[in-house]
Amino acid sequence: MDPKSALSLGRIEHTDCPEFSLGKDLESMRKLGKIPLKVALATGYRLTDLVRVFTDAENKLVKGERETAVDFVRAVYFWRHTLIQDTLEFYRKLSVYQGLLRETEAAIADLDTCLEALEKAIKENGWSADLASFVSPTSVPTACPYQLFVETYITREDIVAELREWDDNKDAEIIAEMADRLKRILLKPNSPNFKVGDGQPKTVAMKVYRDGNGNKSFVVGCSGPEWRPFSPAVGIVKLLRKRRLENYHTCGTEAFNALGKLVKDKGGAKPYDPNKPMREQSEESEEARNKRREPIRQALKEMEEHESFLGKRDEVCIAFDTATWERKPACLVCYGTLGDQDPLSRTEAGKRESMDYFLGHV
Secondary structure, eight states: OOGGGGGGGGGTOEEEOOOOOGGGGHHHHHHHTTHHHHHHHHHHHHHHHHHHHHHOGGGTSSSSOOHHHHHHHHHHHHIIIIIIHHHHHHHHHHTOOHHHHHHHHHHHHHHHHHHHHHHHHHHHTTOOSOHHHHHSOSEEESSOHHHHHHHHHHTSHHHHHHHHHSOGGGHHHHHHHHHHHHHHHHOOTTOOOOSSOOSOOSEEEEEEEEOTTOOEEEEEEEOOOOOTTOHHHHHHHHHHHHHHTHHHHHHHHHHHHHHHHHHHHTTOSOOOOTTSOGGGSOOOOHHHHHHHHHHHHHHHHHHTTSTTOOSOTTOBEEEEETTTTEEOOOOHHHHHHTOOBOGGGOSHHHHHHHHHHHHTTO
16 A cells, blocks of 8 residues: 555544543533533534535535545534534533523534535435434544545546646646635635634645556545544544554654654754753754754655655645645655655745744654
């Protein structure tokens, strides 16, 4: 298996439906007060937006019973009828925060209205999937709804055909074009800025993947969906994410450790006193930071020949901030282990920004 292809397996991988037991975390939830309810409110709001856009006929996402589309719906139903519903029932029993509870229930009622419209669209488009099985699933997708939405969008037949028409040296441009389209349909003006987790990943990365026959497709990777500090939900999300990435974990860890060793051996690692806690570590001078730049560049170059190196230097991957769908600084860990490049940030300023971030973490 190509190690990079493992990053996208979440769209087709399922796992046994995890148990969402609030009983084990009652005390911690009481200590958190209204925060879990705020997380449920924020997540319900975001899911409503996703479902509404998914159902819109102009976006062609319901058309055709594609695997990613079915999994998107499965994931939404799991989050709605397990994670959110159990949270609401917990707070109803507590009989506290009634104002916030009513606001959250109203938001979830809007989500349910959107789900009714989605069910109608699914039936009109002749899906064979059993909607009843979505409400009480025996297994659930390991990817979050947001990632599955993005994957469903960029695997539309017309977009795949369009991708294959682009020149092979235009990967960065087509990725930027897809990000711009997703920005237009996913971001809405005056969207509330929640101060807690809202179930969405903070980062989406896209690359153009070529199989052994040269056929092109998009690969999507996401950071973990944000449910913090709602501990029971965080545990489930981590479980799903671990299952999704298990095919990639071993080879990815080997490459990461190899890069770290090269950086350290060449003198590029950040000075660290093991006898002091992090808050008492000496602040690094700018001169010391600058001295680490060249060793890191050498380590990145040598990593290309290392047996654990996972990619090629001509493969393009670009990360985006889901709050704005603007490009995020290129990740030198991905560059060093996967070979992923972000040509949009290969300016001197972009290189420095990425290196500065990397210097603070190695």
